[in-house]
Amino acid sequence: MSVATTDHTPLKAKDFATDQDVRWCPGCGDYSILKQVQTVLADLGKKPHETVFISGIGCSSRFPYYVETYGMHSIHGRAPAVASGLRMANPDLGVWLITGDGDGLSIGGNHFIHLLRRNFDLNMLLFNNQIYGLTKGQYSPTSEENKRTASTPFGSLDHPVNPIALALGSDATFVARTMDRDVKHLREMLQRSDAHRGTSFLEIYQNCNIFNDGAFFTFTEKATKSDTALFLENGQPLIFGKDANKGIRLDGCKPVLVDLAAGELTKDDLWIHDESDLYKAQILARFFDDPATNPNAFPRPFGVIYQTERPCYEDVLSAQVHAVTEQLGEGDLDELIAGRNAWEIK
Amino acid sequence: MSVATTDHTPLKAKDFATDQDVRWCPGCGDYSILKQVQTVLADLGKKPHETVFISGIGCSSRFPYYVETYGMHSIHGRAPAVASGLRMANPDLGVWLITGDGDGLSIGGNHFIHLLRRNFDLNMLLFNNQIYGLTKGQYSPTSEENKRTASTPFGSLDHPVNPIALALGSDATFVARTMDRDVKHLREMLQRSDAHRGTSFLEIYQNCNIFNDGAFFTFTEKATKSDTALFLENGQPLIFGKDANKGIRLDGCKPVLVDLAAGELTKDDLWIHDESDLYKAQILARFFDDPATNPNAFPRPFGVIYQTERPCYEDVLSAQVHAVTEQLGEGDLDELIAGRNAWEIK
Amino acid sequence: MTQTVEKTDVVIKIAGDSGDGMQLTGSFFTGDTALSGNDLATFPDFPAEIRAPVGTVAGVSGFQIHFGSRMIHTPGDAFDVLVAMNAAALKVNLPLLKKGAAIIVNEDGFDSKNLRLAKYEDGENPLEDNTLEGFEVIKLPITKLTREALKDFDLGNKEKDRSKNMLVLGYLLWRYNRPLEVVEKFLTTKFKNKPTILEANKMALYAGYHLADTVEEFTSRYVVKPARLEKGKYRNIMGNDALILGLIAASRKSGLPLFYGSYPITPASNILHGLAKHKNFGVKTFQAEDEIAAICSAIGASYGGHLGVTGTSGPGLALKAEAMGLAVMLEIPLVIIDVQRGGPSTGLPTKTEQSDLLQALYGRNGECPMPVVAASSPSDCFEAAFEACRIAVQHMTPVILLSDGYIANGSEPWKFPKAADIPAIEVQFAKAKENGVPFMPYERDENRVRKWAIPGTEGLMHRVGGLEKEDLTGNVSYNPANHQHMVKTRETKVEKVADFIPEQTMDTGSESGELLVLGWGSTFGVCQSVTKLLEQEGHKVGHVHLRHLRPFPKNLGTILRRFDKILIPEINNGQLCKVIRDHFLVEVEQYNKIQGVPITKYELFDFAKKLMVNNER
Amino acid sequence: MTQTVEKTDVVIKIAGDSGDGMQLTGSFFTGDTALSGNDLATFPDFPAEIRAPVGTVAGVSGFQIHFGSRMIHTPGDAFDVLVAMNAAALKVNLPLLKKGAAIIVNEDGFDSKNLRLAKYEDGENPLEDNTLEGFEVIKLPITKLTREALKDFDLGNKEKDRSKNMLVLGYLLWRYNRPLEVVEKFLTTKFKNKPTILEANKMALYAGYHLADTVEEFTSRYVVKPARLEKGKYRNIMGNDALILGLIAASRKSGLPLFYGSYPITPASNILHGLAKHKNFGVKTFQAEDEIAAICSAIGASYGGHLGVTGTSGPGLALKAEAMGLAVMLEIPLVIIDVQRGGPSTGLPTKTEQSDLLQALYGRNGECPMPVVAASSPSDCFEAAFEACRIAVQHMTPVILLSDGYIANGSEPWKFPKAADIPAIEVQFAKAKENGVPFMPYERDENRVRKWAIPGTEGLMHRVGGLEKEDLTGNVSYNPANHQHMVKTRETKVEKVADFIPEQTMDTGSESGELLVLGWGSTFGVCQSVTKLLEQEGHKVGHVHLRHLRPFPKNLGTILRRFDKILIPEINNGQLCKVIRDHFLVEVEQYNKIQGVPITKYELFDFAKKLMVNNER
Ligand SMILES: Cc1ncc(C[n+]2csc(CCOP(=O)(O)OP(=O)(O)O)c2C)c(N)n1
């Protein structure tokens, strides 16, 4: 989402820090996200009182306490509904929605899909650590199959949710993915999310070093990153790998891995990323196998997977309120109360 | 879902009718669905006591009262959770889940997505009439935009849910669509749903002649059907239109309408339907514009859009219970109670 | 030669098939009755939630009106007159007829098909056997008569038959000595775009009115003189409509835009429908994906500075419980409407009940106090809704407003106020402090009320949430003493609402004596009538009806102790009784009816009399 | 030359950083204490939900143990001995030390960094100023000593430091005259696959044990003689673990496979964790997407013939309310566990409270009665869980089982039963009738209990649901009289549970007299102690602790009336008081502590004494 601001006094990241001591575990990926959000808030130049952070419950959902804006740490899974109400009440506020993989996709799943289709203008940051952190380490809807956790000592049985696919299936207008450990990309994605008018769904891979340490290291750590993470840029070919030696092309609507080193095919043969192409976005969403366990898995896409324009619910609502008022005239309380068939007793 | 049955006494549709008088409005599409389900149940030959119908709340959810099997008319939106529990308790029962567009996609949306990813072996029939029937005509999540209903006198504002896209986004293993008025196709889809092992999601276009009469007539009525409804058959080209004169081909992953009459292109150039191709299924899911209002809209696909095999939750659960029992041995209550550090006071 | 008989009150039930337009007939007759100056009360009975096949018992739709030259408190227990458009309608309503009542039946609705659909035995026909003995039966071929009257209209029979109800209405107007003009006006507004239909309906109306000229059974007409109603402007109104007006009035009078987040559920749905029509009052309505989203959206809107309201019925209230707890912690205004229906679970969705009182008071985790107010009649919903909003805004708290299906769908004349005479609700917004004094979001006034700090206000940035808060700062606090302090503070805040509500006065009857009839909600009418009846019999009886169920008016205990016995009639299993016993340690007599229908005057009267006989012993 | 002092009971608190392994130390010492025959009670205090940075006050983890040669009822209000591994640990626990208590501090945990993290002023150091005046302070460089002891181990300092806690434990064992063998055994099982770590820990243990040889402050050792416990087999057990065993026992004894559907929430989560480990008992656990799905999955499992159980804490119970109503209508067995925590809303998730009682009794729409049972101590969770299952199965009803955070995480010795001695729970399954007699799903026995008809059974096909049912057939019915009959029937069914529970007996004290201490849940220990203290002072006092909160034991009223005063101590704002006043119209004195922590013996004792002084007046 995005709202312009008037008279401009440059703000710094620290202007968005509160006096509360941050209570995440040392080393938690949340710290990095907090820092980047504060930095981006300063750049966006919106005044602290013009912004609101709404969260549910979870480690991630502690976020609002640490940002010097308005904030509500609501109840588990319901932040999207609270944020929707707030947007309808005051479309001028900048609203950021903070949720976790449990908060947003388990108990909050219904609000998640309805928020996305209604397209309220706000930024939804889903801190995905593939675990329930706050409740001390049960598997979450995004945990990989057969995961051993406190609640699944013999391995979990659920087929995991694919948040990007679910978001697209919910007709989201902005779908992106980034990671806590690539702060530059994280910052860029936060800016892109804020720039989009509508519900910006940003999945952030976040390391829970206590209960699920290294869940995303294949994608985030030097050693493997370049071969497993595919950074998307609009209009650019899908290239990855150390010294950009690998690419992906489309054979019809079947994606195919290409070894550029082999020399048979060049950049020009590759799939060119088009953020506005829903069909292709739906394919990218399916790059979801784990390269760690499956050598010929496609790399995991990061960046803006899909973006489109669609009216925001609160805008059409306001428009309707205006239109009706135009049409029927500003309501008159006396007329309303009297109705059509009043009579008088004298 | 499917479960075999032992000694075989041929049953008739009427053997699956209860003594309760059916209370749907005369002309309601639910009657047709009821009749076809009873017919299919008879063909499947499962005994009445081996089958259970679980529903939520809504006109459609009255269904269990009319089927002479076991049945539960549960609470609004929660049938998937009840059915999941039942499947885990007794995987031998044939379970049918009956829901509506409000019951299944509005209040029940969260259970919907989690049911599909867990892939419990049951048949989920979603009666989509694009309206809240039982509560007398409010718009539903599947209602088209700007719909005037009891709750939206000036037109609804929500972008509608696309049930097929949402089901695919939830990693459903069986996704199909049919209509109340084409009983042959309806029966066939019911059989296909039952034959699939896993959660079979079948969306049924159902006419609510009281609050949303004709919502699907473009697709269901003679006059327009052939030009607006695309009947999918595995391995067959995508052909539709009066005297099969239109088709669809894929240009890369972009679907294109083809006029076969023009003669430039033939059947062989067309997109061949492959139920197992998720990428293509995701494209079919997007054939969602309304041909009534948009002349160059793609036709609406009916039939099995996608099917794949994936273990069912209740099966892996039972397997795990067995494996653990193998490994640790049948639990001994005395040992369990005593624990590891008991002592005795003499 | 017809005679004219005077009556002080009459109960008429007009019943037919869902398709027969009984509700319209009823509302027209009601409008006319109101304008002719009678006091009245009406109650519709729709078929249960699913539309049942034509002609069946399940498909019967009825409209009941009680009007008189005296004060009318209830739609009436039994009927003086029944109009039955078909066999099913007769079958359903027969049990509720008074001795010697008049039955006007449409013979054409009693053919073999109709009789079969109404589940009469083969060959059985109530019009021919002795079923109707002792009643004044007026058989009319209403369908035929209507077609006859409309023969010159170029309409199909199906369309002509739609005017059946107007023929009946015409007859009723004649029977009660009413002019035709009013209904003509109603028809004209309703069918202004359908001239032929309009004419047809008028024609049928006249035909009915002039039936007497031809049908000689019609010997007597009746007059019901105007009631002595207070001077003033009146309208007839249904409960949910009055509730809507109360909310909009509160929005106007507080200057807070109204936000209504809801999920449809019988019998609350038409609050959403009604409010959605009033967008030109700045009302924003939101049909959420479920009840939890509905209340959370209202919380979000209130947090953003709107008057956040959510409405539902019992099962939905259960779903909202967790979020109500959040609102209690946030200490922001919020109104939660529960239009009660028969429970438990899905229960009897179309029937009325008062069985959510304990849920409203106690149905949340932790110590989670909220004010609870209740409406006592259709028109009272206006006051009750306004009061709920006032408390929510002025005491910064979620408030539960209880109504029920009987009130929601019932109607009565309402002496409505001038907008200018409705008191303002002033709102306390927080302002940034001068010279760097830090803002304390949970600082309170002497009533323990914090100020409302709206996002977007410069200098008031703060964080709120569902975790226990530190006093003043609102920061998260696990401090034991602070927790107890905050629990007590939230409780005191709610109890202090009692300082801002009027002391309880007697709704009728004597200030002290043998028996106090103590009620709340939709039993108001029957409590009034019974109290008056008992007084007429010379008993010292009083009636107190509670608007505020938490906190109670400060003087309630004193009143209770002024009576020998306390009788609490409820359409539940005795929920207010529990609360009264707990608060005041007094014995109470309970009269409970749990049948999805109102308590009748005579059953309660008999019960009360027995109590007082026992007194004398 | 050391002397040996005898003690009847001792309260020790071992506190350090989350990383210091205090919980392990505590559990080892507990195990050893138990085996040495003392009675005991323990309570851990974990840092609040989020892992706080090392060394900070928020990061302090503690373990409290109270053991003695007499009966021990609570973990103790204040400490005789505190082990503080760092500055923060000292700061947090200082307020709870008894006068003259012994403090064993790890000097190495008080460097400037530690002091700063513990938020001591610059230059301030409690070890150097007079903060600890009046205490027996034993300063030890525990970190150094440990490294010293492990110098020959080829381990990094980080790893060596992990054995700090064993050095402390060794010292404690010496201090209380304990053998080393037991703990050696514990260590061996725990580290069987880590030989070096095992050896290092043993070495540290010995070092601690032999500190006395070198440190001359160590003048006295203590003995606490074995308690006179009943003969029998014992184990130490935590509340949630006992609850798990109770459920599994009920499953075995009823022959019904156990299904547990839950959604994680503190402090109920480890019931899910524990049950998930016992798949070899045929237990099926299901982590649902939310609490609503959790209870609905359990309903589905019960409907399918399993023993369906769901567990949660307050906010989750609120979310389950609507589905509980469905279970009440279905009349199938279901157990809903609420491990209560501090409310309202998210409240104080890691703190204990008893504030969900009213929600459990009344938090549903409509007239929706359910039996409610409560556990009163960690080991009692076994009985309570078993009893909840028994009632659910034998009375075909959902049952609420209340525990709380204090019970859930506390531990005590448990004289456990032989499996063979646990009574069977027999189940009544419906069977198809002979010669074509139709099956009536809602036919009942004299206790209003219907039979359980499981899908898959031939000839019993029927439909159930949340709409009101016709008596016997279970078909949907809108009949008014039937509704009242069914509401009353469901109520009677629950009330009749009282015929199958033992009459209430005194938990301690006299059968009648000045004061009855009436409690429920986790206040059991403190009620016991206080009652005994008061008796010692010559007062005539009795203690009754309620297992059954609905229905109450039949004779409860009689007992209440045998005492001059009734004192109800609760960790809430007086919820049981409301219910008792309502049921029995008796005055009650309430003692309420709403601080997320248990009621202490002395505060309650003082309050009770004042009451009785007033008596004398
Ligand atoms: C109604 C309710 N149910 C359950 C809980 C317990 N709970 C708190 S946070 C949480 C899940 C946290 O996981 P996630 O959303 O992934 O956040 P994370 O801690 O991993 O950042 C749960 C189950 C709760 N607070 N409220």
Ligand SMILES: Cc1ncc(C[n+]2csc(CCOP(=O)(O)OP(=O)(O)O)c2C)c(N)n1
């Ligand atoms: C908790 C709860 N909320 C709301 C309702 C009211 N309600 C009953 S059915 C329904 C929606 C029905 O629509 P749909 O699911 O599409 O079924 P249909 O009647 O159209 O077949 C609603 C809102 C309810 N019964 N329970």
Ligand code: SF4
């Ligand atoms: S538990 Fe995990 S997610 Fe939570 S704060 Fe600690 S590291 Fe971060």
Ligand code: SF4
């Ligand atoms: S309201 Fe609509 S959906 Fe419901 S029964 Fe009538 S026609 Fe069918």
Ligand SMILES: [Mg+2]
């Ligand atoms: Mg997480």
Ligand SMILES: [Mg+2]
């Ligand atoms: Mg529908």
